[in-house]
Amino acid sequence: GIEGIEDTPENLVARPPVVTVMGHVDHGKTSLLDALRTTDMAGGEAGGITQHIGAYQVTLASGAKITFLDTPGHEAFTAMRARGASITDVVVLVVAADDGVMPQTIEAIKHAKAADAPIIVAINKIDKPGANPERVRQELLSHEIVVESLGGDVQDVEVSAKKREGLDKLEEAILLQAEILDLKANPNRSAEGAVIESRLDKGRGSVASVLVQKGVLNKGDIVVAGAEWGRVRALVNDRGRQVSEAGPSTPVEVLGLTGVPAAGAPFVVVENEMRAREICEFRQRKLKEHHVAGQVAARGTLDQMLARIQAGEQKEVAVLIKADVRGSAEALQATVLKLAHEEVGVRVVNATVGQITESDVQLAKASDSVIIAFNVRATSQARLLAQREDVDIRYYSIIYQVADDVEQLVRGKIAPKHREVFLGYAEIRKVFDITRVGKVAGCYVTEGVVKRGCGVRLLRDGVVIHEGDLSQLKRFKDDVKEAAKGYECGLSFAGYNDLREGDVVECFESELVPA
Ligand code: GDP
Numbered sequence: 001g002i003e004g005i006e007d008t009p010e011n012l013v014a015r016p017p018v019v020t021v022m023g024h025v026d027h028g029k030t031s032l033l034d035a036l037r038t039t040d041m042a043g044g045e046a047g048g049i050t051q052h053i054g055a056y057q058v059t060l061a062s063g064a065k066i067t068f069l070d071t072p073g074h075e076a077f078t079a080m081r082a083r084g085a086s087i088t089d090v091v092v093l094v095v096a097a098d099d100g101v102m103p104q105t106i107e108a109i110k111h112a113k114a115a116d117a118p119i120i121v122a123i124n125k126i127d128k129p130g131a132n133p134e135r136v137r138q139e140l141l142s143h144e145i146v147v148e149s150l151g152g153d154v155q156d157v158e159v160s161a162k163k164r165e166g167l168d169k170l171e172e173a174i175l176l177q178a179e180i181l182d183l184k185a186n187p188n189r190s191a192e193g194a195v196i197e198s199r200l201d202k203g204r205g206s207v208a209s210v211l212v213q214k215g216v217l218n219k220g221d222i223v224v225a226g227a228e229w230g231r232v233r234a235l236v237n238d239r240g241r242q243v244s245e246a247g248p249s250t251p252v253e254v255l256g257l258t259g260v261p262a263a264g265a266p267f268v269v270v271e272n273e274m275r276a277r278e279i280c281e282f283r284q285r286k287l288k289e290h291h292v293a294g295q296v297a298a299r300g301t302l303d304q305m306l307a308r309i310q311a312g313e314q315k316e317v318a319v320l321i322k323a324d325v326r327g328s329a330e331a332l333q334a335t336v337l338k339l340a341h342e343e344v345g346v347r348v349v350n351a352t353v354g355q356i357t358e359s360d361v362q363l364a365k366a367s368d369s370v371i372i373a374f375n376v377r378a379t380s381q382a383r384l385l386a387q388r389e390d391v392d393i394r395y396y397s398i399i400y401q402v403a404d405d406v407e408q409l410v411r412g413k414i415a416p417k418h419r420e421v422f423l424g425y426a427e428i429r430k431v432f433d434i435t436r437v438g439k440v441a442g443c444y445v446t447e448g449v450v451k452r453g454c455g456v457r458l459l460r461d462g463v464v465i466h467e468g469d470l471s472q473l474k475r476f477k478d479d480v481k482e483a484a485k486g487y488e489c490g491l492s493f494a495g496y497n498d499l500r501e502g503d504v505v506e507c508f509e510s511e512l513v514p515a
Contacts, residue, residue, distance in 0.1 A: 015185040015248040016057065016065035017178035018087055018211065020117075022108035023094030028124040031161035032094055033070050039167050049238045054196035054209035055251030056238040064175055067211070067249045069196065087194045087211050090177050091117045092170070093145075094124050097131035097158070101139040104366075109143050118181070120173050121147060121156040127163045185248035190269035191217035195225050196251065198260045206230070206257040210267055217246045217269065222276050223254065226265030227283035229276035230257035262381075302370045302392035302409075310412045315344055317409045318369035321351035322360060322376050324463050328399070329353055332374055335399060336406045344410045355462035356393060361385045370394060370409075372402055375464040377506075397457075397467055423507040424448025426483075426491065431499045439497045440472070440490050443505060450489060450507045451482045457506040458499070469494045470507070 021029045037049050042059035049056045057067045069088065091112040095105055112119050121140065123133045137147050137156065146152020155173040159166035191212050198208040208225060210217070217223070221232045233256030235243050246252040254267075261267070270276050308314035319336060323329040333351040340346040349367045350360075356371060356378035362385070364371050371386075371393040378386065378393055386393055396402045426443035434440055443450070452473045458466040473480055474490040483489035491505060 011186045011188055012184035013187060015183050016067050017089045017174055017181070017183055018055075018067045018069065018249055019090045019092055019174055020069045020088040021092045021094060021122075022111065023122075023124075024096070024099070024102035024104040024108075027094045027096040027099065027102070027105070028161045029094050032092075032122060032124060032159065033068060035161045035164050035167055036068060036171070037070075038164070039171065051236070051238050051240040051253075053236070053238050053251055053253050055211060057250060058171075060171060060175075065249070066171060066174055066178075067251060069211075071197065086115060087196075087213065088115060088117050089181055089183055090174055091115075091119050092122050092174070093119050094122045095136050095140070096125045097123050097133045097136055098125055098128045100132070100136050101143065106143055107366075109145060118177055119145060119154055120170070120177060121145065121154060122166075122170055123156060123158045124161055126158045126165065127160040133158050183249075185214050187216055187247050189215040191215040191221065191223075191246075192266070192268045193217070195261045195263055195265045195267060197263050200260050204255055206255070206260050208254045208257055208261055208267075209251060210254050212246045212248055212250050212252065214248060215269070216248075217252065217254075219244050221269045222271070222273055223257065223267055223269055224276050224279050225254075225257060225267035226261035227280050228257045228259035228261045229270075229273075229280045230254075231273075232256050302394070305368060305370065306409065306412065309344060309409070316340075316347045317344060317406060318347045318349055318367055319406065320349045320360060320364045320367070320369045320371045322356050322371060322373050323351070323353055324375035326353055328374050331399060332372065332402055335403050336372075339403065339407050339410050341410060344412070346406065346410065355379055356382045356386075358382045358385050361389065361391050361393075364391045365389045372396065372406075374399075374402065377459060377462045377464070379462065397464060421509045422448065423454055423509060424450055424485065426450050426489065426505045426507065428499060428501055428503045428505065429488075431501060432490075437472075438492060439499050440474075440492045441499045441503075441505070443489050443491050445483050445485050445487050445489065446504075447485055448507070449482050449484045450491065450505070451509070452480070454507045454509055456491075456493060457508070458493070458496075459504040459506055460500065460502075464506075465503075466493070466496050466498070468496055 021033055023029050037056060040048050040058040041061050054071055055067055055069045057065055059065050093108055095101060123136050125131060137150060145154050147154050147156040157166055157170045157173050159170055192215060193211050193213040196209045196211055201207045219232050219235055223230060223232055232254055235246055236253040237243050238251060321329055321332050323332060329351045333348050336346050349369045350363060355376055356373055358381050361382050373393055373395045375397050424445055425447040426445045428441040429444050430442040432440045450473060454470055456468060456470050457464050470491060471494040472492040475483060
């Protein structure tokens with residue numbers, strides 16, 4: 001394949017819709033996906049859809065095809081969107097007819113709206129005695145989902161995943177929506193798409209499930225996926241069969257990549273190995289550069305929790321703890337649990353060790369909790385996701401400050417006594433040992449500014465290994481007041497000498513905030 005072929009209207013052809021199923025836990029997402037899987041008519045002697053490769057494609061009796069992403073839940077969807085992958089054309093919102101609209105139903109609606117994906121409501125469990133589909137339609141009204149029977153334009157279908165009823169109607173609704181969306185792709189060009197999931201397989205090496213969005217992916221193509229590349233050694237479809245090509249809206253497993261790309265990473269076919277290497281080297285360098293810790297705290301989960309506690313709607317403070325070492329994680333957990341009182345409890349969703357990753361942020365989002373980061377920082381991807389999802393990350397290095405803040409929350413107040421102002425990041429490029437001065441770090445300021453006399457934290461692989469004061473800030477031979485992004489500078493730390501190339505210096509100032 002060759003890059004850069006224009007997608008003009010005349011070389012576009014219709015492609016199958018790609019569908020994500022979302023909804024509240026236990027409302028039947030998995031059951032519905034399993035039921036829809038069996039509606040495939042193309043199976044015949046070749047055997048039906050047997051493999052879980054992250055997505056599958058059904059062929060209906062009419063010959064029309066629909067692709068379903070079979071990793072239900074919001075996490076996968078959110079993770080993909082966080083990386084900019086927009087792969088869902090239609091969201092099927094599953095609502096159990098006996099249970100109605102629940103918190104994750106509302107969350108799913110928000111996700112779908114944020115992604116600009118039209119929703120089709122599948123009112124499930126219609127076989128149950130307590131089923132009340134009319135109530136579901138009414139409840140959806142207050143979340144701006146107006147179904148057709150109530151004068152809106154959202155299609156709704158009553159189904160029973162268990163009894164396999166209404167599945168054909170649901171598929172018809174999806175196809176109708178696809179027609180309205182006028183989904184098209186150019187099959188006569190090199191392939192582009194997104195990684196749905198990936199893993200390292202003992203026997204087969206890197207296995208990446210991808211969804212082809214444009215063009216046709218061929219065996220032998222050279223592919224770049226995220227910061228990984230490789231020549232496609234084999235393509236395996238959702239029936240576990242090797243195929244030589246995969247066209248638009250087709251999910252397929254790709255073997256032959258040199259590494260494991262992240263879910264949601266875009267993939268593209270390039271003209272040769274050299275180009276692939278170039279792109280990947282650049283991307284890996286970028287990843288490293290951005291691998292500095294996160295400081296920006298969004299105002300989301302914390303404010304929301306506080307508002308609910310103040311309104312008496314919430315009876316517990318939920319926190320997710322990430323710490324530098326096991327001892328701190330355990331101590332923090334014990335400390336915050338003790339702060340519960342009669343009216344408001346404390347729930348520790350998770351208490352683990354290490355950098356804050358995207359899955360921590362997703363868990364915090366799903367559980368409406370605040371992340372307490374103790375001497376650790378977030379990966380740049382996690383930081384971006386937290387910003388996008390308004391998940392609060394609070395950074396601490398002193399246990400009693402955590403205790404103070406959680407106690408305030410439990411009391412329905414939030415009054416941090418001091419607020420830290422983030423100044424900037426500098427990366428240590430070289431360490432000099434100077435007589436009578438000690439170690440001096442030759443740094444490059446990658447973000448913000450470094451100021452004379454500011455507080456500093458030394459981060460090694462996202463974990464804080466030292467916190468203290470800056471004793472010297474120099475540009476060449478001169479003492480200076482500050483050094484801004486893009487400049488080099490020499491730093492030394494008061495009473496601290498264990499500096500290494502690649503360490504990141506986080507600079508901050510403290511500011512008093514009235515209670
Ligand atoms: P998920 O958490 O949304 O993936 O929900 P599951 O698919 O795991 O279903 C949760 C429970 O509901 C399981 O016990 C299913 O057997 C049951 N269930 C799912 N669909 C139906 C249905 O249409 N009718 C009835 N009666 N039960 C269903």
